[in-house]
Amino acid sequence: MLNGRIVMPHGIVVDPAGQLHPGVAEPPEPSADHLFIRDPVDLVHAADAKPPVDAIHLLAGQLWHVADQAVRQVGVPVAALTVTIPSSWGPRRRGHLTDAAARAGLPAPAMVTAPAALAAFATAGRVTDGACLLICDAERHPITLTVLQVRPDGYQELATRQVSPSRDLDRDLAQHLLRSTANDASQRTEIEATPEPADTALLQSIRQARTALSTQERAPVLLPAPRPPAVLTRNDVAAAAQPLLDEAAIAVQGILDAADIGQQHLSHVIYREAGAIPGLQEHLAAVTGQTPTALNGHSHALADGALALTAAHHQRASTASDTALPRVRLRIRDLTSAIVLGACSLTVLLQAILTADVTTINTVQVVGVRLSLPQLGIAGALTMLTAFAVAHLAPTTWLAGTPDPATSEPTTGHLIRRGYLAAAIGGSTAAALYGLATGTAVQYGYEPYLKWTLGSALPLAACAAIIAATAPRIATPQLSSWLARTRPAALSAAIAAVGICLMRAAITLTPPVDLTGMPGLIGSAGTALLGIATALTASRSRTIRTITAPGLAIGYAIVFTSDTSSALLVGYLFALTWWAVQLAAYTLRLAYPGTGQALRRLAGSSHPA
Numbered sequence: 001m002l003n004g005r006i007v008m009p010h011g012i013v014v015d016p017a018g019q020l021h022p023g024v025a026e027p028p029e030p031s032a033d034h035l036f037i038r039d040p041v042d043l044v045h046a047a048d049a050k051p052p053v054d055a056i057h058l059l060a061g062q063l064w065h066v067a068d069q070a071v072r073q074v075g076v077p078v079a080a081l082t083v084t085i086p087s088s089w090g091p092r093r094r095g096h097l098t099d100a101a102a103r104a105g106l107p108a109p110a111m112v113t114a115p116a117a118l119a120a121f122a123t124a125g126r127v128t129d130g131a132c133l134l135i136c137d138a139e140r141h142p143i144t145l146t147v148l149q150v151r152p153d154g155y156q157e158l159a160t161r162q163v164s165p166s167r168d169l170d171r172d173l174a175q176h177l178l179r180s181t182a183n184d185a186s187q188r189t190e191i192e193a194t195p196e197p198a199d200t201a202l203l204q205s206i207r208q209a210r211t212a213l214s215t216q217e218r219a220p221v222l223l224p225a226p227r228p229p230a231v232l233t234r235n236d237v238a239a240a241a242q243p244l245l246d247e248a249a250i251a252v253q254g255i256l257d258a259a260d261i262g263q264q265h266l267s268h269v270i271y272r273e274a275g276a277i278p279g280l281q282e283h284l285a286a287v288t289g290q291t292p293t294a295l296n297g298h299s300h301a302l303a304d305g306a307l308a309l310t311a312a313h314h315q316r317a318s319t320a321s322d323t324a325l326p327r328v329r330l331r332i333r334d335l336t337s338a339i340v341l342g343a344c345s346l347t348v349l350l351q352a353i354l355t356a357d358v359t360t361i362n363t364v365q366v367v368g369v370r371l372s373l374p375q376l377g378i379a380g381a382l383t384m385l386t387a388f389a390v391a392h393l394a395p396t397t398w399l400a401g402t403p404d405p406a407t408s409e410p411t412t413g414h415l416i417r418r419g420y421l422a423a424a425i426g427g428s429t430a431a432a433l434y435g436l437a438t439g440t441a442v443q444y445g446y447e448p449y450l451k452w453t454l455g456s457a458l459p460l461a462a463c464a465a466i467i468a469a470t471a472p473r474i475a476t477p478q479l480s481s482w483l484a485r486t487r488p489a490a491l492s493a494a495i496a497a498v499g500i501c502l503m504r505a506a507i508t509l510t511p512p513v514d515l516t517g518m519p520g521l522i523g524s525a526g527t528a529l530l531g532i533a534t535a536l537t538a539s540r541s542r543t544i545r546t547i548t549a550p551g552l553a554i555g556y557a558i559v560f561t562s563d564t565s566s567a568l569l570v571g572y573l574f575a576l577t578w579w580a581v582q583l584a585a586y587t588l589r590l591a592y593p594g595t596g597q598a599l600r601r602l603a604g605s606s607h608p609a
Contacts (some may be wrong), residue, residue: 002069004298010039012058020061028201056098060103067106071413079477082310084302087113087146087160108562112306115146116155119324121305122270124295132158132261134252134578136271141168142400143244147259154309158259163244163251169277170206172240177221177230179208189453204300208261210237210277214296225313237288238278245283252287263289271334281409321413321472330397338389340490345382351435352376353441369444373452374437374569375500379430380453381576382493386428388580389488391464394419396483412479413472420468422460431457456573463580473591481591486583489536496533496572502526524557527565530572531556537575540582 002008002023013021014035026038037043040062043055067078081101085094094111101109107390115135127133127150136148143163148155187531204222209232211221221230256262269288272295273280284292352459356371372430394415399448435453439446531552535545556568 001073002066008066010193011039012062014053014058015217020058020063020065022065033053044093048309054098056103059097059100063101064104064542068105078106079475079478080310081109082108082112082303082306083465084117085111085113086146087157088249089113089117110310112309113157113195114302114408115144115148115157116309117302117305118272118295119148119268119305120308121298121301122295124308125266129266131267132213132259132265133283134255134290135286136248136252136269136284136292138273138282139272143248145248145255146149147261158261159255161255161258161455163248163252165244169237169240169244170203170210171209171233173206173236173358175201176240177223177232177237178227181223181230190605205558206232207550210393213237213278221247224363224511229428234278234403241277241279244277245279248280248481249283249287250604256288265583266290268293270295270296272301319350319583329395334393334397336384336549337488341382341386341389341488341493344490344493345379345386347497348500349374349379349438350586351504352379352448352560355504356442357508358444369443371438372504372569373448374573374580375504376434376567377456377573378496378500378569378576380455381573382459383430383434383453384427384457384464384490384580385493386577387423387430388460388464388486389490390485391416391419391423392486392488395479411472417468420464422469424464424468427452427464428457428461456577458581459577463584470591471587478590482587485586488579492533492536495529495538499526499529499531499533500529502567503530503560503565507565513586520560527556527560528553530568534572534575537572537579 008023009025011024011026013024014037015021016033024036026036037053037058040055040058043053044059067081071077083097083101085097089097089111097102097111098108101107114137116137118137119133123133129150129152131150133148133150133155135144135148136144137144142159145163146160147158149158201222205222209221213217213232213234217234219232221232224231256266267290269284269290269292271281271284271292280296281292352371352375356369357370359370395412420556430451431453435450438447438449438453471482502522503526506520506526531554532549533550535552539545539548560568
């Protein structure tokens with residue numbers, strides 16, 4: 001969204017100080033101090049002729065404005081640029097566009113012609129090589145017809161033609177409405193003597209009415225004062241559009257002949273129009289023998305189609321696989337998170353073992369053991385979180401020694417892959433050892449304890465493996481934000497560990513722990529801490545944390561009993577798993593930025609146009 005609008009006005013104003021103000025609709029009255037340019041793109045073809053204003057500078061201002069709005073909204077710098085251009089642009093204007101992007105501080109643009117972008121959006125890879133497509137783009141004046149043939153490396157343009165009717169549809173409708181609302185014969189004579197009314201507000205109102213007619217039979221049009229508003233109907237538009245439709249039908253047959261194809265060679269007919277042109281779809285179907293695919297209402301069709309075509313190009317940009325980030329010596333304070341998480345994991349495990357209720361016969365044979373299995377699961381999950389903390393250090397720190405200048409420095413992607421694969425294997429191995437150690441300590445088998453320690457760690461290990469496989473594809477400019485996101489929060493884990501220990505102590509010790517003279521207060525305090533840790537782990541949003549943390553703390557404290565403690569522990573275990581799943585999903589979004597757009601495009605194509 002640009003200033004609350006999906007499509008930004010093309011106009012740009014140059015003030016007396018030379019400052020550019022993009023995204024401006026045409027002002028109602030001209031100003032002697034401010035220069036208004038309706039569309040800087042129209043001046044690009046004359047940039048070599050030294051027009052009164054620097055067209056490349058104006059276009060650079062527009063590009064910078066759009067990029068600045070995008071960066072403000074998503075908080076990520078522009079790493080790649082795709083621009084849709086008319087199919088008639090050759091090396092000269094393409095070079096001017098590249099110069100404008102450079103002046104705006106943007107990467108060199110990957111350029112996609114508008115017909116190819118619309119074809120990629122409408123077909124979404126559902127056409128075979130050699131198939132021919134007819135694209136009718138009536139979004140802007142004049143209407144453009146293009147025939148494309150699908151090639152393994154994209155689309156080949158076979159022919160293109162513009163439909164330039166002798167009379168403008170909007171101006172014809174304006175004349176019709178002014179004549180129909182004239183008060184006397186003298187006014188009608190004056191209107192007929194002025195075949196092209198120049199009232200911009202009237203033409204804009206007619207365009208809006210034509211758009212509304214796509215869903216209704218009648219639409220109001222504001223006429224110049226003191227005339228009252230008029231009503232525009234579909235029949236009015238159909239009558240005014242008939243000459244345009246006749247010329248469009250002739251142009252379609254002409255472009256098929258120019259491309260040397262017949263109706264049988266067309267696999268798709270795609271059209272897009274801004275306002276309602278009654279009969280256009282029917283004329284296209286009659287001439288081509290194909291039911292056209294309408295793209296009306298898809299405001300991002302050009303952008304999404306162009307991005308689909310340039311995804312491979314942008315993936316060849318710099319990524320973690322071929323980037324070496326600056327690294328520093330490993331210090332003790334760098335290991336703080338890993339040390340804290342490891343200590344929390346061991347503490348939770350040891351308390352579960354030491355507070356286990358072991359039933360024996362003749363003080364020798366163990367016949368039963370009661371301990372908190374969810375607490376063992378949390379210990380296993382915290383072990384994996386410790387492995388995540390260690391893996392987080394891999395791309396940015398040296399373990400020891402001085403790098404050998406004779407050998408090439410490993411890339412960040414290589415270190416990420418090794419670090420997170422080691423985390424997946426090492427963390428799950430440590431969780432399995434936790435289960436075996438518990439069975440050895442209580443001397444009552446291993447299976448139930450392995451199920452909880454290893455079973456709780458495996459989902460996190462799977463997420464670490466996904467990160468190892470996909471993170472090297474992350475674009476270099478996004479690595480810093482990704483590294484900040486992957487650092488595990490040791491504070492919330494420490495809060496949870498303290499809460500779990502207090503809960504377990506309040507349940508297992510006899511008499512119950514009561515240092516305050518208030519029975520149950522220690523256990524309630526522990527569950528409140530666990531609730532806070534659950535809220536901090538499950539979400540990164542400050543607003544959600546502020547709302548949910550007090551609520552979970554109070555709710556946990558109220559419902560805490562020896563019977564509900566296991567459910568509360570399982571809730572925190574789910575929060576840890578959810579943290580890892582979110583991290584893996586975030587990594588996938590950065591590594592494959594076009595996936596979400598492709599899914600939205602496929603979802604949109606399932607609905608009728």
